[in-house]
Amino acid sequence: MIPDSLPDIPRVLTGLAQWCACLVYLFVLVPRRGSRRRMVVAGALALPALVGMQLLAGEMPLVLWPLGMAASVVLMFAFVWLSTGASASDAGYVTARTLVLAEFVASLHWQLHCFFFAAAPAPTTPLQVSFVVLAYGVSFGGVHLVERRDFPQNAPLNVRARELLLSLAIAVATFVMSNLSFVSTTTPFSGRLGPEIFYIRTLVDLAGFVALYSQQSVRMETRALAELSAIDQVLRSQHEQYLQSKRSIDAVNRTYHDLKHQIAVIRAEGDPLRKRAYLDELETSIRDHESHYHTGNGVLDVILTSKDSLCAERGIELTAVADGAALGFMSVMDITALFGNALDNAIEATDAVEDPDKRLIRLALFVQSDLVMIVVENYFPGTLHVEHGELTTTKPDRQRHGYGLKSIRHTAEKYGGSMTFGVEDGWFRLRILVPMLEGHSQAASTASAGGADRT
Template sequence: MILAPLVDALADVPPDIPRVLTGLAEWLACVVYVLLRRRRWPWSRFVVLAVAALAVQVGVQVGAGRLPLGLWTVGMAAAVAAMYGFIVSAAKVSARDAGYFTARALVLAELVAALHWQMHVFFFVPEGRDGSVWSTGFFVLVYAAAFAGAYVAEARHFRSRQSLDVTSGELASTVAIALVTFFMSNISFLNANTPFSGRLGPEISYIRTLVDLCGFVALYAQQGQRLQQRARAEVRAVDEMLRRQHEQYLQSKRSIEVVNRKYHDLKHQIAVIRAEDDDDRRRSYLDDLDASISGYARQADTGNGVLDVVLTTKSLECAERGITLTYVVDGAALDFVSTMDLAALFGNALDNAIDGAAAVPATDQRLVKVAVYARDRFVLLSFENYFTGELRTEDGDIVTRRADRTRHGYGLKSIRHTAEKYDGSMTVNTEGGWFVLRILLPVPQDAPARRPSRPRPRAAVEPTP
């Protein structure tokens, strides 16, 4: 007698969404997020891949529908895996970013499928028009409008050329939201005897659609918050760049003052040399004089005007701070890099290397080495400096050892961003007490082919005695 109302209520449960429609919704949701990123393949191959992915997605859903209820989670896991495989193979995204998009696509697919099916059951099933031309047209209209609207809405938050950079914590929270949304929206079909289950047909459909909508809104708001945090980080980065420019101005001012002091010292030293009658002493004075100005007289000549300015400025800074800087640079190999990007790459890399070398207690180990050369349509940039201590990492990224992270720690991120802008890569490792930063840049196809570069004469800047 107690179970009689429950049995009567379950008899009113509406039919579940056909598996074919569920698979189609999941595939379309994946297509939405793939189109928001850069594609891995040209359109012809992408279409073939998408058609194959549609067949796999629908096939997995149909196969999962034939499994017993106890294996329901296995079927859903297979469907999610198929969605992940489609996204990671069709779009230029990392494994972590693909997981982020898969979670969002799952919630979007559930929302559209539930919304359409709720209205379909309400308008067409009672009238006996299920499967009619009108119901088919209604299905096309709802799916097209829903997924097109989702694409327009999500396009505000995702730019194809903008890196996603999803952290492990953000991925975990997104997956958690997607799983909770999916579970709560389907709990009435799994077990109607829970405090969160619906027992009437319209109630079950309404709960399902409402929960999916809440999940999609939560994920949409999460991405908006991520963008706001990134914008604040970019503002801090701009502030850091302005601060560095001010420091560069102060450094240039100090360099000018050093040169002026050298000029006044030289006048007195030349006077002493002129008055010296002993040839041996005169030669000794001249040798000392040559050593004292060696760090200031050498102008970098790399074949690239931007690098000449940067290396000359950094050479003066190294001489003042007691650091030995050596470089073998084929500047012409980097002609395809813009002036601003080239200055940012070398400025940040040399700033980090000089700061690391300056912290070494032993003066004879304060060394910085730079190398740039081209080989097989690639250009390799290498920056090495002796360092002490241990590297600190968070989420796989090296973080600054300084206490104020709001003003420091953007150098390597800026270098990585600039390298990826040219479809290149950046690697960092430690080798025998050396901190090694390497940047690999592919030469654009439209750039003229160059013979393997011959390194220019090795330049050395010794610290000023």
């Protein structure tokens, strides 16, 4: 039976719980954000610092005890911040979670300890120490398995001020309510019996952790929906560009064929040298507007023709060797997403190159071992801006830009493929690999083997 007067959690265990709670989130974040070596060094310094601060807080008068806990929170923040290299808002957001988690696990273990070991003042026997290891290992390990699914991979948290304030408010409210009975038993929210106080603390800490977990789940869901919406907008924009280009090219082609007949009639009426020269010049200028790509895929022909016209306006040379028949299994929107975004990014990057001999874009599309290989290259003398494995936009409005490559990756993965990029010998190379659907491989290999033809 648990007596009414129970010993409080040993300060060493509280400091250990805070250290373990930090590790739970660091093992989620550090492999994607920073160096494990930095985490090991910071962890080696944080453990004695947190335990020492708890021991010092235990020696303080009760009125100064909140200051000791505040100092522990600062140490936890420093541990997270130094280990991850994250922003202050991201580190503060994680620290709020570590505080509540540490309080919950420490309270849960101590409540069970007092029940099974008759309120022993501290775990001293091998069995009691083993129980500490078991309780902390199961609790923190289980939380780690749950939490790692709700944190973004290869990306910062990007916690906003409102989200940070909410998490801090939840953490502070949880801490105050769970420890209120230890400060005063005369408030309407305080317990008066030992077992009751322990139960209130554990339950309040659990509620606080659940609230923070729900907040992160909502954040991730909202972020995923926003990203999918942005990618969908990019896809639709590329599709609209394709439709507009197709209409324009069709209209030009009709005009071209009509003018060819008109020119033939005019040419038959007479043969003045000046008229002949004028008509030859007119015919040449009109011929330039005809759709001159014949890859075996009408959608790709339109995209290459429109992008080639844009390149010509900007003094950029676009060369393409493409077996368009290999794309027969892909939808119109997906083809426009892959090639439209890839070429738009290449054109934008090449437009900043001043040397006219290096204003080049090369595109290759071919089939190899039932795999569609797409390679887009452009000269790139600068440095890639990469954050956590993702190429980031250099535009100031990062919320509305930078989704071109994400759209390409999303489309490739839709077909079980992948996308990679990098800089080699001063050239930026975007590689897209997509497995061909069964039944299209043979058709593609027997179609146009010569690549893209220009007429």
